[in-house]
Amino acid sequence: MANITKKVSWSSRADESGATGEGTPLLNGSEQPRHSRQVRLACWGRPKEIPHNEKLLSLKFESLDYDNIENQLFLEEERRMSYMGFRCLEISRWVVCGLIGFLTGLIACFIDIVVEELAGIKYQVVKQNIEKFTEAGGLSISLILWAVFNSAFVMVGAIIVAYFEPIAAGSGIPQIKCYLNGIKIPRVVRLKTLVVKVCGVICSVVGGLAVGKEGPMIHSGAVVAAGVSQGRSTSLKRDFKIFEYFRRDTEKRDFVSAGAAAGVSAAFGAPVGGVLFSLEEGASFWNQMLTWRIFFASMISTFTLNFFLSIYHNKPGDLSSPGLINFGRFESDVRNLVWRITSMRFPCSSYVHRPCLQVMEAMLVAAVTATVSFTMIYFSNDCQPLGPEHNEEYPLQLFCADGEYNSMATAFFNTPERSVRSLFHNQPGSYNPLTLGLFTLTYFFLACWTYGLAVSAGVFIPSLLIGAAWGRLFGILLASITSNATIWADPGKYALIGAAAQLGGIVRMTLSLTVIMVEATGNVTYGLPIMLVLMTAKIVGDYFVEGLYDIHIKLQSVPFLHWEAPATSHWLTAREVMSSPVTCLNRIEKVGTIVDVLSNTSTNHNGFPVVVQVAERDLTSKLCGLILRSQLIVLLKHKVFVELARSRLNQRKLQLKDFRDAYPRFPPIQSIHVSQDERECMMDLTEFMNPTPYTVPQETSLPRVFKLFRALGLRHLVVVDDQNRVIGLVTRKDLARYHLGKHGLEELQLAHT
Amino acid sequence: MANITKKVSWSSRADESGATGEGTPLLNGSEQPRHSRQVRLACWGRPKEIPHNEKLLSLKFESLDYDNIENQLFLEEERRMSYMGFRCLEISRWVVCGLIGFLTGLIACFIDIVVEELAGIKYQVVKQNIEKFTEAGGLSISLILWAVFNSAFVMVGAIIVAYFEPIAAGSGIPQIKCYLNGIKIPRVVRLKTLVVKVCGVICSVVGGLAVGKEGPMIHSGAVVAAGVSQGRSTSLKRDFKIFEYFRRDTEKRDFVSAGAAAGVSAAFGAPVGGVLFSLEEGASFWNQMLTWRIFFASMISTFTLNFFLSIYHNKPGDLSSPGLINFGRFESDVRNLVWRITSMRFPCSSYVHRPCLQVMEAMLVAAVTATVSFTMIYFSNDCQPLGPEHNEEYPLQLFCADGEYNSMATAFFNTPERSVRSLFHNQPGSYNPLTLGLFTLTYFFLACWTYGLAVSAGVFIPSLLIGAAWGRLFGILLASITSNATIWADPGKYALIGAAAQLGGIVRMTLSLTVIMVEATGNVTYGLPIMLVLMTAKIVGDYFVEGLYDIHIKLQSVPFLHWEAPATSHWLTAREVMSSPVTCLNRIEKVGTIVDVLSNTSTNHNGFPVVVQVAERDLTSKLCGLILRSQLIVLLKHKVFVELARSRLNQRKLQLKDFRDAYPRFPPIQSIHVSQDERECMMDLTEFMNPTPYTVPQETSLPRVFKLFRALGLRHLVVVDDQNRVIGLVTRKDLARYHLGKHGLEELQLAHT
Incomplete structure (x- = not known):
């Protein structure tokens, strides 16, 4: 984390200086009731009463470290590696991607079969x-039976999430x-999270909650990849x-992209x-080979x-279930019809924080869902003839x-x-408008x-x-209404377009969602209308509020970097953006200084x-490299000191392997x-150190x-x-602070929450 | 173009120094008969007898200029622009993309209908x-009739290509x-090229040559976009x-990407x-909004x-012809079967250079095609019953x-x-193996x-x-051979896989080709086998020879930048790679010096x-910006001299508009x-000048x-x-020179051809 003590050189916020300086005195108090909002987010870890603020940027x-550290160890290792070594690495990348795909497919299959059986x-x-x-x-006995069934499943799901791994709640897509944006979220790609997620999603879907099992597949795929x-x-x-070479952030993030893609692929057959x-x-950087592996x-x-x-359905070789959800095949034509929908936002405003209360809340919702469904079915008198080709099981x-069936029950039961x-x-005609x-x-x-519940569940379905x-x-x-009823006949098409619009309005993914919908319907003809609907939904929705995932990310004050800097920000220069002063180290530095710098919890x-001093009498010291905290920790742990090296001549030289072994949980100082x-x-x-870090001039x-970033x-980007x-030093937070608000460029404050 | 006189500091090629120094004494002579090859490429402009050499890199x-020049004019313009101005720009980008798609679709439609009617x-x-x-x-009279028909069409096509716009020959995909890689190819996105291309492709397809009309669509889309x-x-x-803001390389290249995509989309319905x-x-840089517009x-x-x-086929609203080629819909299953094919390379080794000879050669090929086809049909005795659902027109x-038809004729006629x-x-059973x-x-x-002919034509079909x-x-x-004949029954599946393998072996596109094939077959089930086949074809093919397009690019010695630097090249530093010495200009420079520098044809x-001198007595001058030849030309044209500005106080200040008006054909010095x-x-x-060019240290x-590049x-990347x-200065050629050969890292020589 870069320097927090920030010299404010930009006049318009000079009066706010110090707010982000030491600790979080302003934030933990209640001085800002207008801006702060108490929100419990189901999906971001163990809930605490944290004052959240959309105008803040968290420093936690x-x-x-996506940038490759080309230090001498790295160059030496590369020199030792033969051409065949590179080939082998490349091949093992492919093997890993194949494994990721296979395991993700297996997990999706497992979830599907278990849900199908239990449901x-x-x-x-x-x-x-x-x-x-x-x-x-x-019939009230039936209702009670149904409600008890649901609550029991949901209870199990909620208990494991609330007590064992709270980060497994929700779909996991924001995380x-x-x-993938380059931010470490603690515990998000651990094995425990995966297990809880898989069991949790099975329980919530079988428990009859209004949730889907598709979103969590993306998270599952990512965990599989990281593992x-x-x-x-x-x-x-x-x-x-095995795969020791891949133990660094660059490689891991690439594989996690592949895992997320495999998850989407398994969820939607896309x-x-x-x-x-x-x-x-x-x-951000389009790499052909990486994309190909993904x-x-x-x-x-x-x-997989x-x-x-196919085997489970006793139709081996049929291969007609490419995804967890298949929309079936639309064969006939569609008229390109565009609607605008105003986006609806799922309020995530639940205020329960203690695990036991969370479990009870989840059970309550399950019971209410059953009751409401039952009541709706009970009072509905929409009977439809039971045809030979009905889709209901x-x-x-x-x-x-x-010979007839209750149409409301098709939807709820x-x-x-x-x-x-x-x-x-x-x-x-299968459904009554009412x-x-x-x-x-x-x-x-x-x-x-x-x-808002603390269960693993997706919002797609x-x-x-x-x-x-x-x-x-x-x-x-x-x-x-229309007289020409034959043209506007098939309401199924409208259902598809409506589904696209609703989903697009909520998640605001555009490009990938169009392709997912097209692949799931298996007909490219619907591409244009779906795309137009998704675009309209996004434009209309963005006018009112951000997408669901972005709201989540913002509420957690995550320093998320968007695709481009806000327009009209060319007049801001690195000098204003950067953090300064910067703590620099000398190329040959005293161990005590290093330990002190690392132990300083306030920075x-x-x-x-x-840096290196050019001349004895000259105080100007020039940049000559960049070193990371994690590297220093490993160096201190192995006591790579100049004096020791001299005394013990046969000491083993530190290698990249030592850094890889410590990855990713480097010990604290x-x-x-x-x-x-x-x-x-x-x-x-x-x-x-990395001898050639990227630098920019201050203008x-x-x-x-x-x-560049x-x-x-x-x-880290060094300003010289x-x-x-x-x-100065520019880090993610320095860039993520600026965003285009209603009144032009706005700046977020930094906070330790 | 950067500095050609290159100080050779890398020991292994010290003995070759001077070869690339002044002009091309070695290359135009015949001293290098072993390396040079005389090749006429049909698609790279007016053919001349140029000694080509795969081990050279052309400097022509x-x-x-994809990097944005953030000079003061740019900043001023941005400051003048309101938030609404940015919105309008964004909207007009969308409008342009819509227009590009519409016009490309229309052109595809035009080609298809004319070909259909004439054929x-x-x-x-x-x-x-x-x-x-x-x-x-x-029947010899029929043969002559057929041959004359073909030759006549091909003659027209060859004449317009050979005499009017030789760059319209071939598919245009390498260009x-x-x-898109960032290289200017002269005349490639002009209106004349488009007209010749469209007419040429119609003539060659109707003329019965073994060519397709899909490749040229990509080129056509790109021209439409540029226009x-x-x-x-x-x-x-x-x-x-209109669209004056888009008159610079950055925007134009983005639109050309959209045009190429629209071309592929129209050609394959993908x-x-x-x-x-x-x-x-x-x-290279993945931009979400750009991708979305594409x-x-x-x-x-x-x-479109x-x-x-659909209207042409009298089935409005049917919308079943999304592309020029539709493979029809594969409904049933496929067994995942992988073959290896050794890639076959189309020899492009025709030696005809004069336009009239080119036309005659094309006519000859057309006549021979007709004759061979006719002979094959004539001697074939593979008769098949004429079913009610035959696909032949x-x-x-x-x-x-x-009640029977000649099966060989299905393929040729x-x-x-x-x-x-x-x-x-x-x-x-429709086809006899023989x-x-x-x-x-x-x-x-x-x-x-x-x-190898000088006609507009694609290689896909x-x-x-x-x-x-x-x-x-x-x-x-x-x-x-196999006993279990039912499983391996449908030879159509093998045809699909074979087609994918052959195409993949020739063009070596992998990711996009898989998706194109999947979209064209309309069934995602074939995705995995197609992908595996394409991958195998690529791996096997790459072992022997590069892909067709890459061969083309290499034969023309184009400085093409691949995705990544060759492996095992970390030990090479900017110091060895860069060109030096660099011609620098002072921030306030004498006009005479600038004119002399620009007029120097040898560099x-x-x-x-x-650069700017920091102190009077100090000779070290520090980098303070970067300026382009095109900018200097405009400045000289408008006589933006310090003395004149003083004397004529009311002189109009130069604006970005003046640079845009001169774009893209800046006058020569x-x-x-x-x-x-x-x-x-x-x-x-x-x-x-651009005040903050990207720089790297020499290590x-x-x-x-x-x-970074x-x-x-x-x-241009400045080395400081x-x-x-x-x-020093690193340019495209300095990077494109290095490639991984059979014996490790190899370096290409630079040449003026």
């Missing part, structure tokens, strides 16, 4: 019970977005001694959509899922005549994936309430379901420019013991700095004057 | 003639690849006074494939084509029984697009011969056709670091008259320089020492 998040049992039992009591009376690529598990304390998702959210992982993932699901007859497919594909209207309303409120319902409703109404810097004698020793950083404009995935002296 | 190609007339006439003479005897985005046509001397093509070939253009393009073709009965579709979809084998061989040789033919042949043979630099008095004036470059490694699309003094 670290960046990934099948649940619906069968409840259905039999309802049928038993429909004529005999006493993965941040990770497989490292060749060891820190949680299980197993090191397989390998190209997965690649575009990873690129849209993550990659695509490979996606392909393997969807193929397809293969095993559990048609409820209830009070309908023989079903897994949401099936309901979406029914809304897309059922014959015109049924659809009521369903849309109720499900919308259920989904909003559910969203509920959005699609709500959109499909009102889309179909709109189609029916339009058909009844907590992570990167230090290394407090755990390293340095004796008083050793404090007087000297440390030579020449071999270990460089913000967009230029931003572009984003394109190269930097963590025309004598090559260090005068 | 310039780079695009229809041709085949009808020849068919009637054949039918007339089959029983009466005298577009280079343009529309500039709001004027230099050829037609019309300036519409909008996502188009986006990936543009990204794979061009974009996708928009692609979508509009395929939709689809819409107008012109089934030839010839010597077959009534048809547009290649239809033949491909027949090979994919016809029932098992027919397929003969067809593959003949067509392969015809395609090879055709490839011939490749697909050859691949489909041997794929189907392989499928038939496999089915006859012909395009970018000049601007020779056309600007500077009197002897004016030579003594001074010019102040402060306002116009920076080659991969690091490369990454590629990610930011640079043209630790005093911020200019010591």
Whole structure:
């Protein structure tokens, strides 16, 4: 983390200086009631009562070191490596991507089968019970049975999330977005998170909550990638001694992109959509080979899922289930019809913080969902004839005549994936407009309430379901108004467009979502209308409020770097943006100084420019490198001191392997013991520092700095004057602070929360 | 163009120093017969007898100025622009992309309809003639008729290409690849090129050559984009006074990416494939908004084509023709089967240089194609029953029984697009193995011969056709060998895989080609096998020889930058790579000096670091900016001299508009008259130079320089020492020189050819 004590040289905020200076005196108090908002976010770790503020930028998040450190150790290693060595590395990258795809596909398959089996049992039992009591009376017993079933599953899901791994709550997509953007989010790619996530999502979906199992697949894929690529598990304390070369942030982030893509691919059967998702959210520099590997992982993932699901469905070789959700195939034409929707925002404003209360809240929601669904079904009198080709697996007859089924039950008494497919594909006339209207309303409120819960769950499917319902409703109404009923006939098309609009309005992904929808429908003809609808939804939505994931990211004050610097910011230069003064180290530095600098908790810097004095009498010291906290920690741990090296001539030379072994959980400075004698020793950083860090002159404009930072995935950018002296350091937070508000360029404050 | 006189500091090539120094004494002579090869390339402009050499790097190609010049004029303009101004710019970018898509779609539609109509007339006439003479005897008259038809069309096509615009020959894909890579290729995006290309491709396809009309669409889309985005046509001397802001290389290249994508999209009905093509070939820095606009253009393009073709086919609203070629829909399953093919290289080794000879050669090939086809059909006795659902539009009965047709004629007597579709979809047993084998061989040789001709034509369709033919042949043979005939039954699947393998082996595009094939088949299930086949084809092919387009690019010695620096090049530093000494200009420089520097034809630099002397007595001058030749030319033209500005106080201040008006054809220095008095004036470059050019220290490694260069699309990168003094300049050629050969890192020589 760069320098926090910031000299404010920009006049307009001079009066705010000091607010970000020492600790967070302003923020922990209650002086800013207008700006702060108490929000509990289900998905960002163990909930605490933190005053959140959208106008702040948190300092607790670290960046990934994406830039390659080309120090002497690295060059030596490269020189030792033969051409074949590079080949082998390349091949093992492919193998890792194949493994990521395979495992992600397997996990998706596992979730799907378990959900199908458990939900099948649940619906069968409840259905039999309802049928038993429909004529005999006493349907309230069925309701209780249903509610108890739901609550029990949800309880299990909520307990493991709330007590074991709170970060597994929600879909995990905002966290993965941040990770791919280059921000370390603690515990997000651990094995424990994966296990809790998978079990949690099974429980919430089987528990009948208004959630989907697609979003969590993206997170799962990312965890798989982070695990497989490292060749060891820190949680299980197993090191397989493979893929050691990949133990650094650069490689890991690349693999996590592949994992996220494989997750999307498995969730929607959309390998190209997965690649575009990873690129849209993550990659800044387009690397052909990397993209190709990401695509490979996606392909393997969807193929694995397809293969095993085909076997499970006893149709081996059929390969017709490329994703967790398949919209079925739209064959006929669509009229390019564009609607505008005003974006709806899921309020995430739940105020429960203690784990036991969270579990109880989740159970309450599950029970209410069952009750509301039951009531809706009970009072609905929309009976439809039971055709030979109906899509429902559990048609409820209830009070309908023989050979008919309750249409409301299609929507409520079903897994949401099936309901979406029914809304897309059922014959015109399968749904009564009143049924659809009521369903849309109720499900919308259920989904909003559910969203804040501490359970693993995605928002894709509920959005699609709500959109499909009102889309179909709109189609029916339009058909009844227009005279030319044949052209505007198929309400399934409207359901598809509505689903796209709703989902686009909520998540605001555009490019990847279009491709995902096109791949999931399997028809490129719908591409243009879907794209236009998504664009409209995004434009209209952005006018009111940001996308759901961005709101999340903002509420957590994450220093997220967008694609480009805000327009009209060319007049801001590196001099105004940078943090200064900078703590620099000498090329040959006293150990005591280094320990003191690292132990200084008030600054907590992570990167230090290394300088060298040119002439004895000259006080100007020129930049000659950059060294990271993690490197210094390893050097201190191995006591790489000049004096010791002289005394023990046969001491083993430090290698890159030592740094890799310590990755990624470098010990804190407090755990390293340095004796008083050793404090007087000297440390030579020449071999270990990055000798050619990227630099910019202080007159460089913000967009230029931003572009350099984003394109190269930097963590530290040194600002130098025309004598090559260090005068400042630009880090992620310095850039993320500026954003385009309603009144032109705005600046966020930095805070330690 | 950077400094050519290169101080050779790298020991291993010290003995070669001077070879690239002055002019090209070694190259124009015949001292290097072993390395040089005389090749006439059909597609790279007016053919001359140039000694080509794959080990050389030409200096005649310039780079695009992709980096934004943030000088004072730019900042002032930005300050004047309101927030609404930026919005309007953004909206007009979208409008331009929409227009590009629409016009590209229209052009594709025009080509398709004209080809369909003309080919229809041709085949009808020849068919009637054949039918007339089959029983009466005298089929040689039919042959002559057919050959004359073909030669006539091809003659027209060859004449316009050879005499009017030689750069319109071939598919144009290598040129577009280079343009997107950041290299200016003269005349490649002009209106005249477009007209010749469109007419030429119609003539060659109708003329029955073994060519396709898909490749040229990519070039056409790029020309449309370059034209529309500039709001004027230099050829037609019309300036519409719109889109003036886009008159610079950065914006133009972005739009050309969109145009190329729209071209791919129209050619194959693959909008996502188009986006990936543009990204794979061009974009280095992934920009979300740009990608989204590219996708928009692609979508509009395929939709326009689809819409107008539907009307043409009298099925408005059907929208089933998203691309020029549609493979039809594969519905059933495929077994994932991987083959290796050794890549086949189309020899482009034709030695005809005079336009009239080129035309005659093209006519000869057309006549031979007709003759060979006719002979093959004549001697074939592969008769198939004429089913109710045959795909052929012109089934030839010839010597077959009534109700049967000649199977060989399906392949030869048809547009290649239809033949491909027949090979994919016809029932098992429609083709005799012998027919397929003969067809593959003949067509392969015809395609090879055709490839070198001076006609506008693509290589996609011939490749697909050859691949489909041997794929189907392989499928038939496999089915006859294996006992379990039902599983390996459908030879159409093998045809698809074979087509993918052949095409992949020739063009070596991987990511985009997979997506294009998947989109064209409309079934994601084939994704994995297609991808595996393409990967195998690429790996096997790369082992022997580079891809067709890369061979082209290499033969022309274009300084093409690949994705990454060669591995094992970290030990090379900027000091060894850079060109030096550098011609620098002072911030306030004498006009005479500037004119002399610009007039020096032996160096012909395009970018000049601007330096400033810090102290009077100090001779060290520090870097303070960078200025381009084109900027200096405009300054000289407008006589922006310090003395004149003082004398004429009310002189209009130079604005960015003046630079945009001169873009892109800046006058040469020779056309600007500077009197002897004016030579003594001074010019102040402060306002116009880029004040913060990117710099690197001299110890920076080659991969690091490369990454910076590629990610930011640079043209000049200044190398400075630790005093911020200019010591060298890195340009595209300095980086493109290094490549990984058989014996490790190799260096190409620079040449003026």
